[in-house]
Amino acid sequence: MNQQPIQPPKRAERFFQWYCRNELQESILGDLQERFYADLEKFGKRRARLKYWLNTIRFINRYTLKNRKQHTFQEKGINVMFRHHLLTSYRNIARHKVYAFINITGLAVGLASCLLIANFLYHEMSFDRFHEKSENIYRINTFFQNRSGDATKMVNTPPALVPGLMNTFPEIKYSTQLRYARRALFEKENRRFYESNGFFADSLFLEIFSFSLLEGDNSVALDLPNTIVLSWEMAIKYFGSSDPMGQTLTMNNNLTLKVTGILAPIPDNSHIQFDFLVSFPTYQVPDGYLSDLTSWSWLGFLSYLELHPGADPIALQEKIKQLYEDNTSENRADYIFQVQALSDIYLGSADLVDDLASNIQIGNRFTIYALGVVAILILLIASFNFMNLSIAVSVSRGKEIGLRKMLGADKGGLVAQLLTEAVVLSLISLAIAYLLSWLAFPYLRDLLEWQLSIDAKQVLYSLPFAFTLTLLLGISAGIYPALRLSGRKAVIALKSNMKNNLSAGANLRKLLIAVQFCISISLIIATMVITEQIQYLSNQELGFDQENVVVIKLLPEDMNRYYEPFKNKLLENHHIVNVSQSQRPMGDPWPVNATLVVGRDESEVKQVLGSQVGYDYFETMGIKLKEGRSFSPAFVEDPTRSVILSEKTVDYLGLEDPVGKEIWYFSIDGPRTIIGVVENFNFLSLHSEISPTLLIMPIVDVKYLYVRLTPGNVGEKIAALENAWATTAPDVPLEFSFMDDQLNQLYQKEANLSYLIGGFSALAILLACLGLYGLVAFSVNQRKKEVGIRKILGATVPSLLFRFSRQYIYLIIAAAIVAIPAVQYVLNIWLENFAYRIEISWWIYLISTIALIVIAFSTISYQAVKAAMANPVNILRDE
Amino acid sequence: MKNNLGEFEEIVLLLVAAQHDEAYGLSITEAIENELNRSVTMSSVHTSLYRLEEKGFVRSRVGGATTMRGGRRKRLFTITASGKTALKKSMAVRQKLWNMIPATVME
Structure with missing residues (x-):
């Protein structure tokens, strides 16, 4: 037998020769082979061959690779063939023009659609990921079941929650809460505008989220009462070209706020959108509210947490529930707190209700x-x-x-x-x-x-x-x-x-x-x-007539001052059918409140949606009265002691012959008497069933004014409306919209x-x-x-x-x-x-x-x- | 910083100088492995040599063949004058830094 001398792997050698520059080939291959024999003695054939291969591959770099401009004969051949293929491709396209056209257009249109959709999907899925700490940020939601078993899921939390969490649980790094500041009237010298897009927030909010400030200091900008940070657009709107930092701005006629920061633009893909943040210490609970900032039941805030990396949000949910139970008496509402990851908020909140209708973007999975x-x-x-x-x-x-x-x-x-x-x-x-x-x-x-x-x-x-x-x-x-x-x-x-x-x-x-x-x-x-x-x-009966109703948004104090004179002025015009007011508009969620029929056990408390409305509300909205009467100035007790239910509420509370019965609801000085029943109406989008609803006369916070017009010739009537407004309330900006437009946005x-x-x-x-x-x-x-x-x-x-x-x-x-x-x-x-x-x-x-x-x-x-x-x-x- | 010496380059250059007229890719690789106890791939030594050549610190010529190399010739490297200057400069810098260390520190 003729023993063949062991050779370095031939394939590796050929591979090397294929890629390596000619002038370097000889010396490197020599080195490789020398090394191969050295390895052969040290490690044996198998390892040596492997090492040879590895070395061959490792040698690929810019010094060894062939300069592509210098073709060897073989390379030229490949290139010529490729060029030939391209040429025949071109000829074929030219020969079968129609098919090539159909082929190319079809595929191009298809691919273009996919690119567009992909771009949109990428955007939708990128929500809130720009925050540096997005992995560790969570929102607290409140779920509750009333005793009849209906579950409501809200993104809102009670105001005592976040102060209670702070420094209580080691896994929480920071916690912060927001209170919406919608419908705020801002004023700087002659510039008066409504701004509906802001929150009360503290500095921790800017700490947790990566919303940066163009000017001002993130960590202290919102620490003191009466300070505000503004978007860049808003700063220009009120301060023009002068430097806004340190200047003051009047909010709602009574607060003087000092500008302590300018916000960098909020990215499109943030679920929270705002134009301004007023420092949280500035926030005062409005007069007439039955709750204060120590309340564990008032679902009026948005709470966000930053947890330490690795913390378990599920375990935290249990702890929060315990905290809630420790701080409330036996008679508490059955709240369950959910800790929802930031990445889930935009797409995972479709079934959550936002009681405050804050400016939160919600996507749809x-x-x-x-x-x-x-x-x-x-x-x-x-x-x-x-x-x-x-x-x-x-x-x-x-x-x-x-x-x-x-x-x-x-x-x-x-x-x-x-x-x-x-x-x-x-x-x-x-x-x-x-x-x-x-x-x-x-x-x-x-x-x-x-x-x-x-x-x-x-x-x-x-x-x-x-x-x-x-x-x-x-x-x-x-x-x-x-x-x-x-x-x-x-x-x-x-x-x-x-x-x-x-x-x-x-x-x-x-x-x-x-x-x-x-x-x-x-x-x-x-x-x-x-x-x-x-x-x-869109063809569903809503139970009210949304056509020809103008909605005017006002501050509560302006409403108090100007409602009566404006109404009287308007009603002089025969095109104006009715004027009324309410706390919440159609289309926005209404607040939920505990309701109890007088004489029943406290375990039968039920949650009912309610709004505060003025005289002539049902007439203005076109809601039909089924039994009893509507609110009337002829009865002095109506503003404080009367309530009107919807049919659904009558069933929900299990009442028979409801008119004249008494219920506890938002009651200051005693229970309210049911004076009437109206037919059901659906003021939310038809995604949801009609909810049990009731209506009382205004206590606080009435912001919406409604004017029902006769049908036809809108322009002339709007002019009359503006005219009436200018003569009664010249110092308040008028902002109005049509109700049907607003409601269409729901769909x-x-x-x-x-x-x-x-x-x-x-x-x-x-x-x-x-x-x-x-x-x-x-x-x-x-x-x-x-x-x-x-x-x-x-x-x-x-x-x-x-x-x-x-x-x-x-x-x-x-x-x-x-x-x-x-x-x-x-x-x-x-x-x-x-x-x-x-x-x-x-x-x-x-x-x-x-x-x-x-x-x-x-x-x-x-x-x-x-x-x-x-x-x-x-x-x-x-x- | 094109003509500065990197740490690894400096070692390679020193070895080229040390193995005067006998230095080639594999010999330097082995020297690094044996003298410095440092694992290194052949390709990085080669690359480093080519880079040094680009910078003008070494010169190469084609040298002797052996049967162990399958009859292939070596590429032998020698240090150039500017390579020597660079080495001296880097030593001087180090020496200067050494001199700055107070005597007590290194006791």
């Missing part, structure tokens, strides 16, 4: 999922189109491939060529997609009121992902025809047997089309159901969702049709001769049309059978969000299936009719 699914579906449709057409077109190239093979092309080269073509097409589409999404973004943003911008950074982030995806798409579209065609024998390919060519990939194509039909049907159904649901909601999110899904569904269906069109055009072209022969043998145009379209119609019906149960399941989940919802009726399924058949048929028939009408002589004469 369903929208995220729905859009994500739509994006994936669009991408599927677009890529299936791409694959289908690529496969179909490549089949017609049997002859070309056969010739190439005969001339000596090897399989690898052919695969590379066909793949290059598909990849080139897909990459062109990607480039166009970026352009399209960039062009479409501003329109979409305005249409849907998206609070986001597209920036270069995001494009940069998405690029590697989109590029990989597109590359994969190109490869998967190219791989099937590439392998199939290149694997065929040259002779067979050259014979170009029609049947053989046509059947290539036919089953795969059919499957892809069936999936596209499934998606199209699902999207049609979803769009119809969502639209119908939104329609249904804005759903409306946007339906636009979005509708729009993208239409796009998806269009894309599917585009693909179908291309495919049919191609297959009809291939079957021209068949058509000609059939016509000669007596086939009619309709029968030919049927022949071409029937397989697609079968496919649609099969797709419908698969898609309908799935889409029904998903839509039912969505509908459960609504207290008032439609039933999905069978005809929606029928209509959408028929619609798709019609769409598909008309797509097919253009091509099919063209082929069937052609004179067979023209087709058959050559060859």
Whole structure:
């Protein structure tokens, strides 16, 4: 036996020679080999070979890599081949212009939609992540169950909670609470404006959250009473070009606040939005409130915590509950405190009620999922189109491939060529997609009121992902025809047997089309159901008349001063039907308060929503009185001792013959007598059921003034209104809106969702049709001769049309059978969000299936009719 | 700072000077492994040598082949005048810093 001397691994050597500069190769390879023999003695063959490999790989760096400008002969060869592939790709695109166009547009539009959706989803999911300590920040929510078992989940907490937490639990680093400062009137010299977008907050708030100050010191800016930090916009509004720091600003006519900081802009993706923060020590509980800052029951604040890293929020919940129980007597409300992670707040709060209607942004997880699914579906449709057409077109190239093979092309080269073509097409589409999404973004943003911008950074982030995806798409579209065609024998390919060519990939194509039909049907159904649901909601009886009511927002003290004179002035005008006032508007949540029927046990306390309203409220709102009477100046006891219930409340409290009975509710000097019952009305969005509601006369804090106008000619009446205001209250700015506009905003999110899904569904269906069109055009072209022969043998145009379209119609019906149960399941989940919802009726399924058949048929028939009408002589004469 | 010596570069340069006229990639790698007890990859020594050559501190020429190297020639490195200056400068800097240490500290 001839013992072979052990050699360094040949492959590694070749690999090294491949990448390394020629002039360095010899010396390094020599070193490597010397080392190899040294290692061989020390560690043995296996380790030495491994080390040789590792060293070879480690040597890759900028000193050793070949300068790409100096080609070796082989490299030149590869380059030439690649250039050749590009050239043939270009020629192929030029030859099949229509298919290339359909292919590229379809994919580009699909990719552009996905990019836009991805951009939106990225924004939605990025909420609150910009805070440096976002991982450790939590909000406390209060859940309570009244004794009848209805659960209410609120984002608000009692004011005694945060002071109680401070320095009590070691895992809490900082805690802070906010009190909203809505409807505040600010004044600086002659500049008077309402600002509705602010909070009372302390310095810890700026400590916990990364809201930075452009000027002023984060850690002390909100420590002292009567200080305020402002947004930059607000500073300009009141102080113009002069430096606002240290200047003063009057709030609500009675507080003089010193500016101690200027806020940096609040990022769009913050769930808390505000224009100003007044220091928390400034906050005084308004006169007439029955609670103070030591209350454990008044749910009027927002509480945030920063925990030490690694702290267990679940365990903390239990401790907080214990703290609550230790500080309250037996007779407490059944509060459960939930500690919610900051990252969950924006998307995870859809079922939480904010009693204060603070300026908190709440997202919707369903929208995220729905859009994500739509994006994936669009991408599927677009890529299936791409694959289908690529496969179909490549089949017609049997002859070309056969010739190439005969001339000596090897399989690898052919695969590379066909793949290059598909990849080139897909990459062109990607480039166009970026352009399209960039062009479409501003329109979409305005249409849907998206609070986001597209920036270069995001494009940069998405690029590697989109590029990989597109590359994969190109490869998967190219791989099937590439392998199939290149694997065929040259002779067979050259014979170009029609049947053989046509059947290539036919089953795969059919499957892809069936999936596209499934998606199209699902999207049609979803769009119809969502639209119908939104329609249904906006047509629901609310129990009050929202048309022709003007809502004016005022400060309570202005309301006290000017309400009567303004009302009297207005009522002189015969276009003004009624004037009234209330504490809370329709559309905002109303406060919940404990209610007890006089004579019942305290265990039967129930939570009822209530608002304080003025005389003529029911007449102004168009709420119908069912029993008894409404509040009237003729009865002196009405402002303090009377209450009006809704029908639902009567049932909820279990009252029979309610008028004349007495209940405890917000009672200062004794129980209130029920003087009337009104029909149910729904002042919240129809996501929720009508809640038990009651109404009393004003005690404090009445901010909303309502004016009912006669229908028609709004401009003239508004002028009269403004005129009346200017003569009665010249020193107070007037801000008004129409109630129906306000209420419509409650459904804005759903409306946007339906636009979005509708729009993208239409796009998806269009894309599917585009693909179908291309495919049919191609297959009809291939079957021209068949058509000609059939016509000669007596086939009619309709029968030919049927022949071409029937397989697609079968496919649609099969797709419908698969898609309908799935889409029904998903839509039912969505509908459960609504207290008032439609039933999905069978005809929606029928209509959408028929619609798709019609769409598909008309797509097919253009091509099919063209082929069937052609004179067979023209087709058959050559060859 | 293009012509400054890094710590590792300084070691390599010192060894080039030490192995006068006999220094090549592997010999320096082994010297670092054996003399300094420091694990180092061949490629980093080579890279460092190329960088030193770029900076003009060493010069290379093609030298002798052995059978152990499969008949391949070595690339031998020698230190240049500016390499020597750089080494001296870096020693002077160190010496200066050493001199600044009060005698009591190092006792």
